[in-house]
Amino acid sequence: MKLLRAILVRLATMSVTLIGAAVVVFFVIRVVPGNPIAMMLPPGASEDDIARLTAHYGLDKTLFEQFGIWLSGVFRGDFGTSISLRQPVMPLVLGRLPATLELAIFALVIAVVIGGVLALTGVRHRETRTETAIDVANGIGLSIPDFLWALILIVLFGVLMPVFHISGRISPSLDLPFVTQFYVFESFARLRFDLWWDLLKHMFMPALALAIPLAAIISQLLKQSLKETMHLDYVTLSRTKGYSENHVILSEALPNAMLPTLTLIGVQFTFLIGGTVIIERLFSYEGLGNMAIDAVINRDLPLIQGIVIVFALLFTIINLVVDMTYALLNPRLRHA
Amino acid sequence: MSAFLTVGNLSAVLRGNRQRVLRSVSFSIDTGEVLGLVGESGAGKSMIGKAILGILPSAIEIIEGEIVLDGQDLQTMLPADRRRLIGATAALIPQDPLTALNPSRRIEPQITNRLVDILGWSKADARVRALELLNEVHIDNPERVMASYPHELSGGMRQRVLIASAFAANPKLVVADEPTTALDVTVQKQILRLIRDLQQRHATAMVFVTHDLGVVSKVCQRLSVLYGGKFVENASVPDFFAGPTHAYSRALLAATPKYTDPDASLVPVDEAVIEAVAAEVAAADEEWRHAR
Ligand SMILES: Nc1ncnc2c1ncn2[C@@H]1O[C@H](COP(=O)(O)OP(=O)(O)OP(=O)(O)O)[C@@H](O)[C@H]1O
Numbered sequence A: 001m002k003l004l005r006a007i008l009v010r011l012a013t014m015s016v017t018l019i020g021a022a023v024v025v026f027f028v029i030r031v032v033p034g035n036p037i038a039m040m041l042p043p044g045a046s047e048d049d050i051a052r053l054t055a056h057y058g059l060d061k062t063l064f065e066q067f068g069i070w071l072s073g074v075f076r077g078d079f080g081t082s083i084s085l086r087q088p089v090m091p092l093v094l095g096r097l098p099a100t101l102e103l104a105i106f107a108l109v110i111a112v113v114i115g116g117v118l119a120l121t122g123v124r125h126r127e128t129r130t131e132t133a134i135d136v137a138n139g140i141g142l143s144i145p146d147f148l149w150a151l152i153l154i155v156l157f158g159v160l161m162p163v164f165h166i167s168g169r170i171s172p173s174l175d176l177p178f179v180t181q182f183y184v185f186e187s188f189a190r191l192r193f194d195l196w197w198d199l200l201k202h203m204f205m206p207a208l209a210l211a212i213p214l215a216a217i218i219s220q221l222l223k224q225s226l227k228e229t230m231h232l233d234y235v236t237l238s239r240t241k242g243y244s245e246n247h248v249i250l251s252e253a254l255p256n257a258m259l260p261t262l263t264l265i266g267v268q269f270t271f272l273i274g275g276t277v278i279i280e281r282l283f284s285y286e287g288l289g290n291m292a293i294d295a296v297i298n299r300d301l302p303l304i305q306g307i308v309i310v311f312a313l314l315f316t317i318i319n320l321v322v323d324m325t326y327a328l329l330n331p332r333l334r335h336a
Numbered sequence B: 001m002s003a004f005l006t007v008g009n010l011s012a013v014l015r016g017n018r019q020r021v022l023r024s025v026s027f028s029i030d031t032g033e034v035l036g037l038v039g040e041s042g043a044g045k046s047m048i049g050k051a052i053l054g055i056l057p058s059a060i061e062i063i064e065g066e067i068v069l070d071g072q073d074l075q076t077m078l079p080a081d082r083r084r085l086i087g088a089t090a091a092l093i094p095q096d097p098l099t100a101l102n103p104s105r106r107i108e109p110q111i112t113n114r115l116v117d118i119l120g121w122s123k124a125d126a127r128v129r130a131l132e133l134l135n136e137v138h139i140d141n142p143e144r145v146m147a148s149y150p151h152e153l154s155g156g157m158r159q160r161v162l163i164a165s166a167f168a169a170n171p172k173l174v175v176a177d178e179p180t181t182a183l184d185v186t187v188q189k190q191i192l193r194l195i196r197d198l199q200q201r202h203a204t205a206m207v208f209v210t211h212d213l214g215v216v217s218k219v220c221q222r223l224s225v226l227y228g229g230k231f232v233e234n235a236s237v238p239d240f241f242a243g244p245t246h247a248y249s250r251a252l253l254a255a256t257p258k259y260t261d262p263d264a265s266l267v268p269v270d271e272a273v274i275e276a277v278a279a280e281v282a283a284a285d286e287e288w289r290h291a292r
């Protein structure tokens, strides 16, 4: 009963968030100057043509009428038609979403692995030069934004030591047997490791660029939290039982120390997804972010709206997953 | 009976200012014997327990002396061997039961993990042993307690669990660091009796750290009075209560309200006595430095 209520409350707040996002994006992009119709037509198009197209996309109606039409469509699952691509918005967006999700998840995995290893190493060798070196690395990782890391990586591994691909999602020469857009998962499931490897070689640099700042944050926070936990009585008590330092860190301190880090990872992961917009552009990676930039350049209002709604939905789902994981890992909440 | 634990001439310093926090401490404890360590806050009582159990804070370094546990000198052992020896033969009853249990693990593994991981028992045997011990510490429904998380238990229950956990592996030495100060007055007596009963039944050697001379008179056979990390008096409990030889001990005894009368007002220790004992410690320090 309590659980049901909690779920209902949660769903209600999620809907409010989504509707809020919808309202804001709808009106903001219409306040910003720029005319989508003018972008579509060649210079010197007649007044008639402009008027006809404007009416065709419903842009001659008042703002509130437009919003009503759009919203009633949204509730029927119809997000309108892209002005620049002349196709329904939702299939376009959903077609691109998997590429972005795969990139973001890969980046998250890299960040957690790097950040986790650095934090654990830092605690294992706390108050030594190793910890100082890790602090310096964290500082550097944090102070350089993801798009600059992208440029640094392109120079290092794309130009000086060309081991990774710097552009696209997969080599264009390859035959693609895929039925879903989740290429990385599907190639793995089909045991097509040739394709899988090619995908990873494309994804590695954008993912790493997105991952480095997050890895630094994870490393710093988790290390701090571990160091504090290492002083607690139950950790000391487990030392007297004969456990090694490694065991004490991994099985006594880590499960408790990672809880605050987990919440932070959730928040930071939404920032990371925001970061895919520029990173995908830099690496010509065919994801949602790259499409978002095109949509903005073309003033493709329905497409922008669709992308923003999908991003907003993604963010609320991530928050939900983080909260659930937190409750699952924390016995105090599990029983409350 | 041979001494199970011998600490000889042990000195430890703060790494930063090289100040001694333990000053040439020597004592030994026989099997089945309880030694009380008393002294004011900061005297170094806990530090001695931590040194024995190998859990000194990183800021503190042993610079001299030996700790011989079960015939083996801890200072000369490899760290991994030392850990094992301590884990297999000694145990700690901590001060604060609220912070000494891992909040994210159930009680059962917190009692059995030493048996399984360090001593190589089977999980089933360890479980039987844990249930047995929870009975010994008078926990009514041990099955349920074993499946609980620490936050579901009261402070007194947690301390019982910690005592059960300490005695689980039949330790030959138990260090109890103010095991009742964090508890309600009503629970204190029960827990104290419990520790004493277990200690007597298992003939465990015990180091009992406390502020409370009343407790010492009930649990210990001998006691040592510490000031500034130095033993100023070692005596048997009857002798001590008949009349301590050191002026500081006398002042400490006078300052302690009778165990039976918690309302008796505290008499502050005379300044002159403190100055005298501080001077004594400083003189001993001077001599020690000279000898090195
Ligand atoms: N982590 C630490 N770093 C530096 N100095 C410490 C540390 N822990 C304790 N000390 C110092 O060591 C000395 C002895 O401390 P200890 O904890 O043994 O005192 P205690 O007799 O147990 O006192 P209490 O009755 O308050 O528990 C004190 O002077 C204290 O300041």
Ligand SMILES: [Mg+2]
Residues within 6 Å of the ligand: B045, B046, B047, B177
């Ligand atoms: Mg203490």
